[in-house]
Amino acid sequence: MLDTNLKKQLDTYLQNIVNPIELTVSTNNTAKSKELEELATEISALSSKIELIIDNNPVGRAPQMSIAPKGSASRVAFAGIPMGHEFTSLVLALLQAGGHPSKAEPALIEQAEQLTGDYNFEVYISLSCQNCPEVVQALNLMAIKNPNIRTTMIDGALFQDEVNERNIMAVPSVYLNGELFGQGRMSLAEILNKVDSGASERQAAALAEKDPYDVLVVGGGPAGAASAIYAARKGIRTGVVAERFGGQVMDTMAIENFISVKETEGPKLVANLEQHVLDYDVDLVNTQRAKRLTKGDMIEVELESGAVLKSKSVILATGARWREMNVPGEKEYRGKGVAYCPHCDGPLFKGKKVAVIGGGNSGIEAAIDLAGIVEHVTVLEFGNTLRADEVLVRKAKSMKNITIIKEAMTTEVIGDGQRVIGLNYTDRATGDKHLVDVAGIFVQIGLIPNTEWLKDTLELSDRGEIVIDTKGQTSMPGVFAAGDVTTVPYKQIIIAMGAGATAALGAFDHLIRTSVPAEAGSEAA
Template sequence: MLEANIKQQLGTYLQNIVNPIEITVSTNKTAKSDELLSLAREITELKSDKITLSVDENATGRAPQMAIGPVGQAPRVRFAGIPMGHEFTSLVLALLQAGGHPSKVAQEMQEQIKTLSNELNFEVYISLSCHNCPDVVQAVNLMAVLNPNITATMIDGALFQDEVEQREIMAVPSVYLNGELFGQGRMTLDEILNKVDTSAADKQAASLAEKAPYDVLVVGGGPAGAAAAIYSARKGIRTGVVAERFGGQVADTMAIENFISVKATDGPKLVAGLEQHVLDYDVDLMKMQKAVRLEKKELIEVELENGAILKSKSVILATGARWREMNVPGEAEYRNKGVAYCPHCDGPIFKGKKTAVIGGGNSGIEAAIDLAGIVEHVTVLEFGDTLRADDVLVKKANSLPNVTIIKNAMTTEVLGDGQKVVGLQYTDRTTNDSHTLNVAGIFVQIGLVPNSEFLKDTLELTQRGEVIVNAHGETSVPGVFAAGDVTTAPYKQIIISMGGGANAALGAFDYLIRQ
């Protein structure tokens, strides 16, 4: 089942197993059961002195399923489905961690996991093509390995469609905790811990409030924020980064093929590299913290959502942007119930169904091309009279038999049955006629909104909410700089944001030495 090179690499990784583990495969006499059992046997053969295999041919629970745990203990990590594709890394980490190989997660966070006293049963519904799902699976798996009160199960929605339909899951990852919906979409270990550990926020606020003032405080952890932090730290000045979500939009980007000198990569890989590069320097990285206020006093103060106030001699704003919403009736009600923003993540949920893509730019047409290989039909609705996507993408979309493109179409309402999306209404802008499309999924791809609401009464912004900056990254407030997608930079690209972050850091350093 495993290719020769993959098997060789896996064999090398498995040498790190310290303590014996057991793999238990539950089967149900299907082709997928045979496939999972074959995978388990190949793994066992690679490290037979540390891994044993048992087979449950009369499974009463989910099957096919692979359970992993230390020998002599009830397994707490399970894979319901075949953990290949993006989830293969989750499988490898589960094997290593169950076998005693230490995690790279901060020791402080591991200790926090171990102190959780409540019984927590996580179920994570995924699709194997989802690049956000492994982060969630790996987070809850680690929690289960470290704490005997916790169990974690990955469930491939394509293989357990009856459960998906019963629970009306329309987006992945969907996380259930003790049988109740816990969260949807990409979540980090920090986020999950903050939700289950009710005392975490107060502890963090108290700890943050005690921090000494910074020379440069970067607000935001995307490409612009990472570059700003690195350039600042290299100057030898006290640098902090406060970010609601390290990586920003890049973490949700699948294919990156225009990052100069790197022929091709993906968002999660680039984000991991950015974070490691930042941590190579003496940077105080504070994740899972949202800024809600900025005020210039003797020092510049940044207030966080948990009430803590950080102080700095200068600040670089790199809060980025987020997907623009349609703001039509039904959109909020049916978000993650048919209204989606990531075709890579949620596309497989709509296999064999009719879908719509809102937006005819590069993102919209790329989404349509991506979905066309999965769903029954894709209808692209473009507000303007021409498509804004690159010509090569438009030609590709037009060549696909199950893609229809409608121009001059203004979406007016998302239609649902109370549980999920069943269609949408749009108006033909040339005739003013209203039309209804019967679709199960709506993918919104209509651009970006800058994350600048908390700056509205503090800095000079454009009508669109972008922070106005000059050639040095300076804003209208002395000592406050900005970079990346939150600013007036005309082109929203990763490499341009990085350049903007470096530029703002150099501007901030120049400001500091002149004070």
């Protein structure tokens, strides 16, 4: 199961186990059970503090691996083989169950420890999903810290009967005590706030007490991170408020055009960005969404929690989100066959027919990736030519289970009340209407800026982008903007970072000039 290099790395990590733990493998004599038993055997052989127990007559799911401090009931389990993106989740669970401290914020750990009630979480994942580990790891930590909490990671591709019974068509899907709790990426703070009824009020009260900033960055993507670093390096009071740090990059799988880094993944890049930001004296406020921007003696950012943050200058880096088709049925079947992340949700459609909407790079890349999992992929492109790079187009056309249809306008998502069963499109050249039978629809038609909350406040382009000048200045003095939310062309990570640096330097220049009293300027003249 584990190659030599991975064993060496794991051996190093497992040296951090303080207290003995028990690793229990529930098997059912299937090939996957043998695979999980082999993995557990290799892991236990690396540490004298890990005791392996094999249960050949389990009650419940199998194959499954449970982890617990020695002599304690297990509260953390992995139903399936926790490899791929979930291998890190497994390693962290081993270390934390063995007494190694978590790097999570102490306040969040304390919040988890103080939860009362009974919580049984089940999180359905796919091993190719880069968004799933954060949810799995958050729930694992909560279960390790609180005896009232239990959690199980479930590989949806392996436990298809459960996926079909619960009509799960998007990951991560989290169930709490048998009821759907949430879908999509969720941080530890977000999960805790959702189960802790008084958390929002406490956080809003704490935020209201914060002193004004010199620079407040709204948004935690590449542009926001670069802005914060450049501002903090000037020695001024800097804050970042974000709904989730990392933004859209967290949903990006392969990044191969970040200069000097040959290849990386979105979550890895975001982890490095966050660590770099926190190396400076930056006040990072997570899980908060901006609601309103106003200017008085200072610039105020009102949050949806009700708190108001004040600053001498503001940098808006709220980024963009996946553009929707805006056709009948899309919203009704979102998460029930309509998806936006082929890497995350693709494995749930194994052996089925799917459609990809969009013929740009993201659309053709999605089709190529999905073709290795599903029965057939139909690509629908609105224009009369594909916008993807030629190398991708050639690859897609060479695959026998990909069909590309151009001049196709998607008009409706069809479902049976529970899940997607097809879509309607119109041939723009002939006007003919067609029905395509599919179980999944992956929408890849570009991005839309997150500026709805800024309408009638700042000058926006006809596409809803914030209009900025060469220094990142917006139409409101003291308010700057950077990244995909602005009129800067070419929405790329590296361009957003450069724009963030520009906006921070522009804001610093603004602070210098506006901090000089008018009288002093007149006397000097």
